[in-house]
Amino acid sequence: MELVGKFYKQFCEYLENHALVGDPQNLYDPANYILGIGGKRFRPIAALLGSHLYDSNMDDALIVAHSIEMFHNFSLVHDDIMDEADKRRAKEATHIKYGIPTAILAGDVMLVEVFRILQKISNQSVSFNLQKIMADIAKLVCEGQQMDMNFETQSEVPILDYITMIKNKTAVLLGAAFKMGAIINGAPEKDAQLLFDYGVNLGIAFQIDDDILDSFGDPETFGKKVGGDIIQKKKTILYLLALKKEKKKLLDYYAKELDNVTGKGIAQHVEEVKSIFIETEALSSAKTLGKEFAQKAMNCIKELNLNEKSKLELQQFHELVLKRSY
Amino acid sequence: MELVGKFYKQFCEYLENHALVGDPQNLYDPANYILGIGGKRFRPIAALLGSHLYDSNMDDALIVAHSIEMFHNFSLVHDDIMDEADKRRAKEATHIKYGIPTAILAGDVMLVEVFRILQKISNQSVSFNLQKIMADIAKLVCEGQQMDMNFETQSEVPILDYITMIKNKTAVLLGAAFKMGAIINGAPEKDAQLLFDYGVNLGIAFQIDDDILDSFGDPETFGKKVGGDIIQKKKTILYLLALKKEKKKLLDYYAKELDNVTGKGIAQHVEEVKSIFIETEALSSAKTLGKEFAQKAMNCIKELNLNEKSKLELQQFHELVLKRSY
Numbered sequence: 001m002e003l004v005g006k007f008y009k010q011f012c013e014y015l016e017n018h019a020l021v022g023d024p025q026n027l028y029d030p031a032n033y034i035l036g037i038g039g040k041r042f043r044p045i046a047a048l049l050g051s052h053l054y055d056s057n058m059d060d061a062l063i064v065a066h067s068i069e070m071f072h073n074f075s076l077v078h079d080d081i082m083d084e085a086d087k088r089r090a091k092e093a094t095h096i097k098y099g100i101p102t103a104i105l106a107g108d109v110m111l112v113e114v115f116r117i118l119q120k121i122s123n124q125s126v127s128f129n130l131q132k133i134m135a136d137i138a139k140l141v142c143e144g145q146q147m148d149m150n151f152e153t154q155s156e157v158p159i160l161d162y163i164t165m166i167k168n169k170t171a172v173l174l175g176a177a178f179k180m181g182a183i184i185n186g187a188p189e190k191d192a193q194l195l196f197d198y199g200v201n202l203g204i205a206f207q208i209d210d211d212i213l214d215s216f217g218d219p220e221t222f223g224k225k226v227g228g229d230i231i232q233k234k235k236t237i238l239y240l241l242a243l244k245k246e247k248k249k250l251l252d253y254y255a256k257e258l259d260n261v262t263g264k265g266i267a268q269h270v271e272e273v274k275s276i277f278i279e280t281e282a283l284s285s286a287k288t289l290g291k292e293f294a295q296k297a298m299n300c301i302k303e304l305n306l307n308e309k310s311k312l313e314l315q316q317f318h319e320l321v322l323k324r325s326y
Numbered sequence: 327m328e329l330v331g332k333f334y335k336q337f338c339e340y341l342e343n344h345a346l347v348g349d350p351q352n353l354y355d356p357a358n359y360i361l362g363i364g365g366k367r368f369r370p371i372a373a374l375l376g377s378h379l380y381d382s383n384m385d386d387a388l389i390v391a392h393s394i395e396m397f398h399n400f401s402l403v404h405d406d407i408m409d410e411a412d413k414r415r416a417k418e419a420t421h422i423k424y425g426i427p428t429a430i431l432a433g434d435v436m437l438v439e440v441f442r443i444l445q446k447i448s449n450q451s452v453s454f455n456l457q458k459i460m461a462d463i464a465k466l467v468c469e470g471q472q473m474d475m476n477f478e479t480q481s482e483v484p485i486l487d488y489i490t491m492i493k494n495k496t497a498v499l500l501g502a503a504f505k506m507g508a509i510i511n512g513a514p515e516k517d518a519q520l521l522f523d524y525g526v527n528l529g530i531a532f533q534i535d536d537d538i539l540d541s542f543g544d545p546e547t548f549g550k551k552v553g554g555d556i557i558q559k560k561k562t563i564l565y566l567l568a569l570k571k572e573k574k575k576l577l578d579y580y581a582k583e584l585d586n587v588t589g590k591g592i593a594q595h596v597e598e599v600k601s602i603f604i605e606t607e608a609l610s611s612a613k614t615l616g617k618e619f620a621q622k623a624m625n626c627i628k629e630l631n632l633n634e635k636s637k638l639e640l641q642q643f644h645e646l647v648l649k650r651s652y
Contacts, residue, residue: 105404
């Protein structure tokens, strides 16, 4: 999709020209590092697309996109510390490269930048509104991350709670990206809300797909090691759906000590758990659930007060996100 | 001072009535914990005092005070993780009580609340300005904390860099408290700036005194263990001033391994380092420096466009802060 490609390029250039500087500079290096190691830039592109639907002037849209991407990367820096994740985008996690204290502080200054960036928007009233939306979303994202951490020690996790968690932890930010981008270029309130709902539902669908691909994706194209969630005993949607039908067997597998299991043993373990996911129909249920949210997202597009060309652009973005490539 | 006592009580009540709530609540418990274990509340009182000088309506002033205290406590939660400090206000540090991941996340949500609180101010334009001031101050505070961490591995720390560090890390927030409080009740721009400078200089004087009291304070009244900075080998103003005159001897003392030294040995070590601080005149120089900043603060009061009664109230606050009691 040409438009998405154009926005991707435009945003990457903007990001390069807006590296964080300050004194001492080593406070800002981790921020520039995490922002510089790539990612698909779904969220800033969503902000640019949301803007583009209502006006061709993209100056303020780039500010919104920058703020959104800054927030997303702040959350990655801190989440990786909390989750003790050593890798991010196949590179060293920020706290591994710079140490935990500096990574905490760099995350803090990034969160402050989220607001400082939005304060650059020339229309003060619009800037105020966007800061309000951003702060409310930021609160939800923290709540989502806390829910996720709580799940680790929770024996029962209802599917609805799981959906709320992924909604807050990741999907609302995609919704906010669309909404904030649209607002900046004068979208009517109803459209702004529909675009928010669109992004949230697409984000949930994406996240459910992520859980599925982690176990059943093509190792060639998935980018991460297939089976990682199973090995790390994560409570994914597959695990939670399977648990409702095959409790004992699944719990036995997840109680196994895997630290000293060799490569071949691990591969076998992953395959056996995957079989449970298939036999219990957790896989097919998860796929259906993902499709339901994707459909909800598509329904939002239909209701927008936009011409068919614009709706087509949104649909194309939708497909590219779920295909995970553009 | 009756007024400060009144504000202290008023703010503590406000804080109790505005505990953070949300879902999951365990995200907010650490925030309520750190906000609930006391402190002198200098900063929120400064905001209330700054407001009171210009108008008797204190509704928005309490919002500003709340935001300032939220920010201060956010920084304590994260700093204690970075500095590996187990205690805060003679109680368990937040990350000791709740674990590091939840403490990081609670700090994050507190930083978000700083802005959400300011967004409650009814006049949108004033709210926007205060959010802008707050974000700029927050950036400085992060820079101050990073400078402080950098000093640990830096062999030479110029006195001026040290002053910049304490200014950014702690003093600007006191300045901002006065300024933001004053703005909310319609202070003229020149006064708002003078009150900022007043708070910054008072904050620097306070911090220099803090360094002095840590080594030379009365154990009965200081509240913390006297000599703590020496034992932890902190690069305080006393250390930096002494280092300029007695490098070798002081470095030898700070190179000593103290982990296995007993109580009596530690006490002797502290006394010997204190002797160096006296002999090199680091103590008297630090006292002079502190007095200079306190005087600068007093000069700001003189220039304010306020009546003598108001100026007297500021002077009384000034004295109470430096006496560390009210």
